[in-house]
Amino acid sequence: MESGAKKWIIVATVVLCTLLELIDTSIVNVALTQMMGNLSATLSEVSWVIAAYAIANVIVVPLTGFLSEQFGRRNYFGFSVVLFTMASIACGQSTNIWELVAFRFIQGVGGGALMATSQSILIDTFPPKQLPLGQALFGMGVIIGPTIGPTLGGYIVDNYDWPWIFYVNVPVGILATICTFAFIEDPERMKHMKPRPLRELDWQGIVLLILGVGSLQFVLEKGETEDWFESSLINVFTGLSIIGIVGFIWRELTATNPIVDLRVLTRSRNLAVGAILSFVLGFGLFASVFVFPIFTQRILGFTAAQTGLLLLPGALVSGFMMPIIGRALQAGVPQKFMLPFGFGIFFVFTFWMSQKISPTAGQSDFFWPLILRGVGLGLLFLPVTTMSLAGLRGKDGAQAAGLTGMLRQLGGSFGVAIVGTYLERNLAYNRVALLPNISLYDTETQQRLQAFTQNFLSKGFSLMQAQQQAYAALEGTVMKQASLITYAQTFTVLGLFFLGCIPMILLIKRVRNAGPVDLNAAH
Template sequence: METGFRKWIIVITVVLCCLLELIDTSIVNVALTQMMGNLSATQQEVSWVIASYGIANVIVIPMTGFLAEQFGRKNYYLVSVILFTLASMACGQSTNLWELVAFRFIQGIGGGALMATSQAILIDTFPPKQLPLGQALFGMGVIIGPTIGPTLGGYIVENYDWPWIFYVNVPVGILASIFTILFIRDPERIKNAIPKPLREIDWAGVGLLILGVGSMQLVLEQGETEDWFDSTYILSFTALAVIGIVGFIWRELTAKAPIVDLRILTKSRNLAVGAFLSFVLGFGLFASVFVFPIFTQRILGFTAEQTGYLLLPGALASGFMMPIIGRMLQAGVPQKLMIPIGFTIFFFFTFWMAAKISPTAGESDFFWPLIVRGVGLGLIFLPITTMSLAGLQGKDAGQAAGLTGMIRQLGGSFGVAIVGTYLERTIQANRIALLPNISLYNPETAQRIQAFTQGFMAKGFPANQASQQAYAALEGVLMKQVSLITYSQVFTSLGLFFLACLPLILLVKRAKRGEAIDLNAAH
């Protein structure tokens, strides 16, 4: 355990690194249009800038426990910080799209380690009685990072060029590297660990993990772009994902020294439930951050910067809640009580958002719902994390932390993929459903077209051109109404999904008094 100045320097270092990694999962989204123009890329091609980072992330996260033990946690963390920093610089210097995609993949490899290893370092920094506080500080990064990504990205895109979304990582990365060298230390168990000979490493598990989880992430990232299972490309990678995941599960359950020990799921019922709830958390966190900016920018005409600033107070509310929730857990408030409250609050947020969606909605309409979202996510993340890891010790704790981190990341990928597909398909379905109400034989429709036509003629358009413009304007009104209905349905469905998962809390086994989380060996 650390004390005094060293303790808080370590806290600042790892929370900053965690924030950097998670900000980079969403900061790129608002810069894609600018990248398309500067790099002469199509929308389908530029989506690989996001996909490559996510694929690398989700492959590395579950392996961090093994890699930290093999090479030493401090060494592994330092190399990861440096790799992330150098890759960020290289991303900004990229002169073509595929160069950028390659460097984003390398950045994702370094970033995945930052996310998982930061948690373990924080836990080692605090004494056992303050473990919830350490988890709370880690949780601030997890919840705030994806939310402030669009804020920072929007500001940079509005005021600078897209490479600066990567350059901002460099000074923080340099500072984090120096602090890691000077202040972070390995716990005794890792210091004294003997690295495995290369021939004893579970290479089959590594290969199957890369094949299965990497292919699944690729399908989720590229599915909508490629029209899902109408594409041979997506079908092929879906088959590879199934083969890889089934093979990986079989290998890790039977190997003597697996790279990811899945058998820990049978040792703790709370971990098994917590892993699924982590998936739900990732689903809600990333899906809501994904859908809200699309709605405000496409339908309400907000700029990326406006949308980012609108998301910021909710993110700060999550950060404010984390230490409070940590204190509550420390005082003995059971996770089994806090998680349902968090789920219910998130459900309330989605229905409030669905009710606020209208063509006249402004920034003030979304302020309080987003604050409620931040409070709800705060009440979900920390109790799930402490519940999942309570009672596990040594290597088991490290494996469990990496596993839940990977599942949370996959939950986010599923959330974005499903919501994106739902939006596209439901908009078309709602348009077809509303079309019968728009008929030339309907007096109200005829009056609307006539009013549009006269308006365009008053602006100097010839009669035939004004008539065409009137029909186009009517189509615009129709699509705006269709979009408003669809976005409202998305938020409602998201809330119902959270509500449907509430009964899982009944499976949670209440921790025994004094049962602690031992993450001294984690990652």
């Protein structure tokens, strides 16, 4: 355990690294158009900039426990900071799209380790009585990071060029590298551990993990653009993901020294429930962050920076709540009492948002619902994390934390993929449903077309051009109305999904006198 200034230097270092990693998951989203122009890339090609980073992340996270033990946690964390920083420089220097994709994959390898190792360092930095505070600080980074990304990215793209979304990582990375090797130390149990000989490593497990989880992440990232199972490419990778995941589960349950010990799930019912709830949490966190910016920018015309600033207060509320919830847990308030409130608040948020969606909605209409979302996420993240890991020790704690981290990230990918598909499919359905209400023989439709035509005539269009523009404007009105209905339905469905998760809390078993969680390589 550390104390004094050293303790807070370590805290600042690992929380900043967590923020860096999570900011980079979303910061590039607002720069894709500029990248397409500068690198002569298509939309399909530039989407790999996002997919490569996510695939690398989800592969590395469950391996961090093993890698920390193999090379030493400080060495592994420091190397990952250096790798992330160097890859960020290389991303900014890329001269074509595939260079950028390759360097983003390398950046994702380093970034996955930053988030996955930061929590364990925080836990070893705080004494047992302050353990919820360490987890709360980690939670602040997890909740705030994805929200800051679009805001920071929008500001950089509006005022500078796209490479600067990567260069901003460099000074923080250099400072974090110095602080890592100067202040962070391995826990006592790791100082005496010898690395496993290469021949004894679970190479089959590693290969199957990369094949299964990597292919699944690819399907989730590219499914919508490839029209899902209408694409032979998606079908092939779906098959590979099934083979890889089934083979990985079988291998890890039967291997003597598995790379990821899945048997820990059978030793802790709370971990099994917590793993599912971590998936749900990732689903809600990333799906809601995904759908709201699309609505505000496509329908209401907000800029990326405006949308990011609108999301920021709610994220800060989540961050500020973390220490409060940590103290409540420390005082003995059971997690199973907090979680229903979190899910219930998230349901109220989604229902409120579905009511606020309208063509005249402004920024003030969404402020309080997004604040409520922040409260709900605060009541979910820390209780799920502490409940999942309660009573676990040593390697079990490390393996459990890696599993919950991977599932939270996969939940986010599922959330974005499912919500994106739901939006596209329901938008087409709602447009078709509205068309019977529009007829050239209907008086109201005729009046609307005449008004559009007169408006375009007054702007100097010829009669034929004005009539063509009037029909286009009418189609635009239909599409906007269909979009409003679709986004309202999407928020309602998300709310019902969270409401349906509440009964799972009944499966949680209260762990008494569990003591501190030893997470020496946890996520």
